[in-house]
Amino acid sequence: MMSLTQKLSENIISYILKEQLMPGDKLPNESILSEKLDAGRSSIREAMKLLESRNIVTIRQGSGTYIAHTPGVVEDPLGFTFIEDKRKLVMDLMEVRFLMEPGIAAMAATHADENDIKKISALCNEVESLIRSNSSHAEKDIEFHTAIAMSSKNSLGTTIFLLLIAI
Structure with missing residues (x-):
């Protein structure tokens, strides 16, 4: 009960x-x-x-x-803490992200609704503005990529992708 x-x-x-x-x-x-x-x-x-x-x-x-930015995902779900070569780990994570990102973006392009598109566009403009003014843009960039992933409407792909960008 x-x-x-x-x-x-x-x-x-x-x-x-x-x-x-x-x-x-x-x-x-x-x-x-x-x-x-x-x-x-x-x-x-x-x-x-x-x-x-x-x-x-x-x-x-x-x-x-x-x-939460990665709802339901614990701090270290894949045990990265126990991987000694952190430099190689970062490179491996980036490679996996680069493999996934085009697929997530393609799904978002197919499944995004009008609100998703407006949100992605607004976040893109905010990130560009922050970059132009030499301001910190990391947090907004994560929001931007999160919005794209969420627009894919693929919950598993989104969760895995958000894990990659949160690390």
């Missing part, structure tokens, strides 16, 4: 899916979720802690709760 915390965490996941929230998107605050899910704020807080432990959300004190 599921505990209240587990049940609420499943309800929050259903809410995330229903609202089509993307990695990096902010969730409503505790009081709003409490109202929507008909649960107490302390129960919502406990469910969020459970979701954070499963890397589905990221809780930022004073800022809010956000969808």
Whole structure:
């Protein structure tokens, strides 16, 4: 039998899916979720802690709760910590990314809807602007590639690709 915390965490996941929230998107605050899910704020807080432990959300004190950049993926799922030659590991990861990226982009080109295209275009413009002004663009670049991957509508391919760009 599921505990209240587990049940609420499943309800929050259903809410995330229903609202089509993307990695990096902010969730409503505790009081709003409490109202929507008909649960107490302390129960919502406990469910969020459970979701954070499963890397589905990221809780930022004073800022809010956000969808994790690689939802549901633990810190080191492939055991990279135990690979000694980090330089070779980075090169191997880049090669795999270069193998996957064209396929993900092709799927996105086929499956993206109007909102996906607008988001990708806006992020592309933001990244270009940051590059032109010699500003740090790494975070926006990851958002851009995440939007492309999500637009592919292939959940497994997206998860694997997001693992590669998050490392």
